[in-house]
Amino acid sequence: MTMRATECVMRMIHEEEHDLESYQSSIPRWCNGCGDNAILAAVQRLCRDEKLQPEKTVFVSGIGCSSRFPHYMKTYGFHSIHGRALPIAEGIKFTRPDLQVFVATGDGDCCSIGAAHWIHAIRYNMNMTVVLHDNHIYGLTKMQASPTSPAGLKSKTTPRGAYLEALNPLTVTLGVQNVSFVAQAVDWIPEVVYDILAAAFHHKGFSFVRIIQRCPEFLPQHLDPWLHDPNRNLLLTHENGITISPGLGRAYKNQRVHDPSDLDRAREIASSEDPIPVGILYRNPNIPCYEETRHSSELRTPGRIREGLEAELDKFTVWPQEKPGETRRAS
DSSP: OOHHHHHHHHHHHSOOOOOGGGGBOSOOOSOTTOHHHHHHHHHHHHHHHTTOOGGGEEEEEOSSSGGGGGGGBSSEEEEOOTTOHHHHHHHHHHHOTTSEEEEEEEHHIIIIITHHHHHHHHHHTOSEEEEEEEOSEETTTTSEEOTTOOTTOOOSSOTTOOOSOOOOHHHHHHTSTTOOEEEEEETTOHHHHHHHHHHHHHSSSEEEEEEEOOBTTTBTTTTHHHHHOGGGEEEEEOTTSOOOOHHHHHHOOOEEEOOTTOHHHHHHHHTOOSSEEEEEEEEOTTSOOHHHHTTHHHHTOHHHHHHHHHHHHHTTOOOOOOOTTOOOOOO
């Protein structure tokens, strides 16, 4: 047995330890103060703490500032086209249910061009963690209004102010059949960002986490009222949700006990914009996952994959002329 083969066997026998640097790829190119940096730090910490194998972990994104996420993770990744992160992630999970699948998407990528995929992904309830990076503006294309831009926001596409009320990703998600996990965080409370992402990762099903984040380039003061006034952040606590550390509790005293199994109450809380609800709004572990309903692991066994490949290759095989008494292999 060669040394390389020996190392592979040892890695399979003994769980490999990974430090934080094991998940850090290139240096992020986001603006200083961008909330994407806080989200990236929390996700990399989560991967380390959960001892995720980089070769068994996939990050999928669409298009936007947030969608550069796979470039900064030293795992497998797929930087897809605008609005198509979710169907690509579903294809990966269905084909390889053994992989840990994460999706990074933005308020435009998910809630505009990708809205139909978003709705049906909730219905499928495939086991993946989806993070909606919501800064209320199109940052990559330099300040156009997004579906979550508040009414009156002036941008390059709405110079007189946005005419429509903002779409609320939480209430939309909570209104779709088969919804199983919905949470919200804000980038300026990193401790809660991590706790919510950890809960989302451990949930079996489609975990939807909206993270409200700052855009220092195009909306530098947009979220300052909530950033500087802790009472305008409503922290949701529960034994089946998240708990607040004593230190954080002294800073953020506006707290409410919320049972995440109460869907009606979750919808009511989700409709609040001021204060911003922060925590796990809804969790239902009993919703079946689509990949298990379809038995995707059985459909993609090595034997079946080999049979499919051989059947396709046989279509193009040039068989030698048969000798007397021989029968040509069926094509």
